[in-house]
Amino acid sequence: MSNEEQYWYNTETGAVEVGRRSSWSHLMGPYGTRAEAEAAxxxxxxxxxxxxxxxxxWRNK
Known part of the structure; x- marks a missing residue:
């Protein structure tokens, strides 16, 4: 999957980006589809x- 086919969710802007364009500190992903990124x-x-x-x-066992 090339970078252009990857979708990222920007936690700062709430926008989905195609390809990584923003700082890593604000991104979740990559996702394979826009819908997956929107649901991040x-x-x-x-x-x-x-x-x-x-x-x-586990603690209650």
Whole structure:
């Protein structure tokens, strides 16, 4: 996948970028589609909630 085919979510602007154009400190990705990049924050939130539950389950064993 070339850089132009990658999508990035910019956490500072809330915009999706095609190809990496902004500072790494503000980007999430790369994603294969615009839709995946647009859902970056929700995906991260869901992943974090799942990991938190796994941690809690592990501590309660």
């Amino acid at each position: 924050l929700q995906s991260a939130k869901s992943r974090n909630e799942s990991w938190d539950k796994d941690d809690e389950d």
